[in-house]
Amino acid sequence: MVAARETTLQELLEGSKQYQVPLYQRTYSWTTEQFERLWEDILKMVEDRAAGASGTHFIGSVVLAPSPANGPAGVQEFLVVDGQQRLTTLSLLLCAIRDHRAEHEHPEHRDRIDQQYLINKWKPEQHRSKLVPTQADRAAYLACLDATPQAGGSDQVGAAYRFFTAQLAAADDPDDPLDIERIEDAVISGLGLVSVTAQPGDNVYRIFESLNNTGRKLTQADLLRNYLFMRLPTRGEAVYHSLWLPLQKKLTSNELELLFWLDLVQRDARVKQTDIYSGQRDRLNRMRSEEEIEAEVRRFSRLGALLGTILHPSEEQDPGVRRRLERLSAWGTTTVYPLLLHLLDRREQQTATSAQIASAMLYVESFFVRRLVIGRATANINRILLSIVTEMSEELPVDEAVRAYLSAGRKHYATDSSVRTAVPSMPYYLNGRPHQRNLVLQWLEESYGSKEAVALDSLTVEHVMPQTATTEWRQMLGSDLGPEENFAEAHDALVHTLGNLTLTGYNSELSNSSFAVKRVKLAKSGIALNQEIAAQVRWGRGEIHARADSLADRIISIWPGPSTEEADNRSAVLWDLMHKALAELPAGSWTTYGDVAALIGSHPVPVGARLATYPAPNAHRVLQVEGTVSPGFRWADPTRTEDPRDLLRAEGVEFDRYERANQAQRIVAEELAQLAGMTPGDLPGPRSNRDLPYADRFVEQLTDLQSPKVANATLAVLEAWTGMGGTLGYGSGGETSCFLLARGKEHELGNIWPAAIYPSGKFEIVFQHLSVRTPFDDVTLREELRQRLNQLPGVDIAAAKIALRPGFPLEVLVDPTARDALLEHLGWFYEQAQMPTPDASVAV
Structure with missing residues (x-):
């Protein structure tokens, strides 16, 4: 017998309680995908509560079994039969909130959050922690709980703590003293859970097995179909054969769920894909007659045909619309689908022409490309796209309405001047998804209008100046450097920029070859991008910057910018990205001013000046390229006087007798990009071994x-x-x-x-x-x-x-x-x- 009730994290954690994860549970295994989903839910909850909305956002259940030793007094002990992943994650999030508020607001937040939600302060040591993870995760969790130098290590527990630390740093607006307080309130009061408590004497392992060995569940599309035909007692068979069955044959089960979600999102951008059935059911519950329900099935059938066109652009008859659908499909961002469905529906309802919806799609494509080249490929992209339909103007033609919406506010629709500034300096190769980087280069190549047929999709990105510099390349770039410049930092600042990249089918053959060898190969290529490079007699900083300027002009000519040049008014230097990357640096690692500069498209000197002037997470982990502490290093907190090397040693960084940090522990620019989420986790995978x-x-x-x-x-x-x-x-x-x-x-x-x-x-x-x-x-x-x-x-x-x-x-x-x-x-x-x-x- 079990008892279930709705609760909040605050209610679950307050009081003298301890939640113990049994040994038969797997170790903590949530990844960035789950962290991001939870964080998005929290931010939406903050927005909803700020707008006056009440209630909670349900995030799942926890199944608990009380300890037989529990008495009327003392710490109430529970085994966590199910739900340890979310309970551990939420506790780590509270650790991150505690540490952020204690550092940036007032030290009192440390004791307050500890005593309310994280520890049983006055209890014996074995009952001190409110959550006791499984043995393998315990040391990493306690490091975060106690805020030791080892907190935020490279394990999954540390990854969760670092992720939330980075998100809080990015979300903290200096002009809004209450923003983190609202996040804390949303976490402890706004996230709803169902607490299912077993009775004393129940076999908790049997409960655990039954929870995780259920049969195949009905999909949300199955549930909605059953609901619809339950509401069609006399017309069900006819509607099923004439409307539903053709729709079901056209779309797979997953595509049907996608259709029902897209339909909801066009009304409310906040609807999650996990709420498809409940959202549609609540909407349909307001309908009273069979005729209304049948009309809804007919509407779903019509929208399903439009979704089929989005998923299979070759079915589109208009060549302009087909081209834009093909490109957006290749880009691979499914959160643009609600807008595409809306555009095709507008055309079918004859409130927009094919030319207008093709123009609207071009603005979206431009939005994607320009964000990528300025290093903002993924920032809030899903939220922006899902809100277009509900928030764009109804007074303007649909293409201008889309452009105006994308141009307004901080959506990073890069202006022409921003593109020209970013292309020579931003590490294009470290931004966005690999296939999207390739697509932009392919589309740039197509813009030359070459008559020679080249299979662009078979080509890969080539670094003209190679990632691993040989003696010849060192000599070539070295001649461009001033007396105070460092070769490694100059190389890092250039190698991943768009000006140094091209497309080739000879990537491995070119590899680290000298420019003289590469020039000959590139001259034989049928690709216009390569002909421009082959026309140069050398390939150093000046040539790379000149090509970057040329490509920036071409990008501006192909992809139209926002409605106004003032649309993008943020600083060109991505200090927020720097903060996020530094917050993600694991304990026991370090990076350099040059690595950070290469990541954000800046220079080591302004990076050093920024870190010496403004507070930043883990600033003490940024060293000179040799692994030494900068002579100009100083703590943002003037009361701190300790040697940063002592803290680095406590965190696990090794130093040699010359006080140089171990280079094996250095996190280079490419790895910083992984940590900061600039390059999403598209892990390369193998083809068949029979190929x-x-x-x-x-x-x-x-x-x-x-x-x-x-x-x-x-x-x-x-x-x-x-x-x-x-x-x-x-x-x-x-x-x-x-x-x-x-x-x-x-x-x-x-x-x-x-x-x-x-x-x-x-x-x-x-x-x-x-x-x-x-x-x-x-x-x-x-x-x-x-x-x-x-x-x-x-x-x-x-x-x-x-x-x-x-x-x-x-x-x-x-x-x-x-x-x-x-x-x-x-x-x-x-x-x-x-x-x-x-x-x-x-x-x-």
Whole structure:
């Protein structure tokens, strides 16, 4: 027998209580996707409550079993049978709110939040923490609870704390002293839960099994269909055959759910996809007759045909509209669908022409492209797109209404001047999704109107000045530098910018070649972008900047900007992005002024000046490129006088006898971009291991780019891997990577691989991929893999990089001792991947 009741986080945590996660529960495993969804819910709740709305937003249930030892007094103990993931996440969020408010508002918030929600202050040590995670997560959680230097480590618990710390830093408006208070209020009072409490003596493990071994659930589309035909007692059969069945044949179950969500979003942009059935049911409940319900099914049928056109643009008859639908479909942002459905519906209702809706789609495409080139590809993009239909003007023609909406406020619809400023400096290659970066380059190439047919979708992005600079490239760029300039920082500031990027089908062949070699190859290309580069006699800073200016002008001419040049009035320097990236830096890591500057499209000097003048998260973790503390470093808090190296050591950073931080613990610009979410987590995946042409391409590129010793050693590792039962998969990029597959997609737990090998010379350990793959979603196994690999000569992977994709050079494999040790550890990995995991499908 169980008792269920609605509650809030405040009610759940206040008082002398302790929630213990049993040992049979899996370790904490929420990822950025769940963090972002929760944070979006919280921000919407803040907006709703500010507008006077009451009530709560339901986020799930927790199933509890009281301890048999509970008495009328003392700490009430509960086992968390179900719901530990959200309870742990919310507790970590409260830790982040506590630390932010204590630092930026008043120290009293630390004791207040601790005593109300996080600890039982006056109780014995074993009852001190209100939440006791499972053993593997306990140390990481206590570091956050106690705000020690180890808080925010590289494990999943630390990742949650760092994520919320970064979001709070970004959300804190200096001109609004109550904004974080409103967020705290929304968290503790606005998030609704159902607390389900078992009775003493109940078998909690049986309850746990029954919760996580249910059969196939009805989809929301199934529920809505059943509801609709329940409301059609006399017309049901005729309506089903004439309207519903054709709709069901045209759209899959997932597409039907998408249709019903799109319909709701056009009325209320806040509707979530988890609320499709309840939202449509509440709307339909207001209808009284069968005729009204039948009209709704007919309307769904009509909208379903329009959604089919959005999903399959080739069905569109108008060439202008078809072209824009194809491009927006290729961009891959489904939150633009409500607008597209609205536009096609407007045309069908004859309130807009094909030319007008094609024009509106061009403005949306321009909005996407311009945001990408200024480094704002993902900022609030979903909220902006979902609100267009409900918030744009009804007085203007539809295309001008879309443009006016996107131009108003802080939506980052970049003006012409912003584009010209950003293109030479922003790290284009680190922004947005890889396929979107490729698309913009493809569309730029198409704008040249070449008559020579080139399969643009088969090309990949090439860094003309390579990411790994050779002696020749050092000499070329070195001649452009002033006496006070550092080569590494100058290289980082240029290498990922749009001016240094092009498209090629010869990425691996070009690789790190000198410009003289690349120039010859590019001159033979049928791609106009490459012809411009080949026309240069050298490729240094001046040439890269000149090409960036030219591309900025072309972007401006192809993609129209906002309605007014004043639309984008924010600072060109992305200090908020810097704060977010620094807040995500794990304890035990550090970065440089140059890395931060490359990330935000600035220069190390203004970055240093900013950090010395304005408070920023983890500013003490930003060092000079050699790993030394800047002579100009000072704490934003004038009362602090300690040596930052002492704090860094306490956090786990190692220093040599010259007081230089360990370079293996450095987080470089590309990794900062991953941490800050500039490049969403599109993990590269393997193709089928039966695709022999890709296998041949990998071997060909490996032997072309590496010495015979390195190539043979690498191939020996692959042979040994397949000998122990593993298989090989291959990437489809210009540089053909090889994946060591321990399980294929057909496995009940899905595919998994420990590493990817790149012919250009990297053996990459894919911790980021492993963090969501059973059984390596357990951080203790990933940590064991890291420690095993660090036993190899020449390998030193920092603990702070356990959420990223670090690696080591293929040259390491030439040493037979290192190669044998690697194979031993790969064998261990393979065995772990094959071991049955009873609760592998359970996500609590």
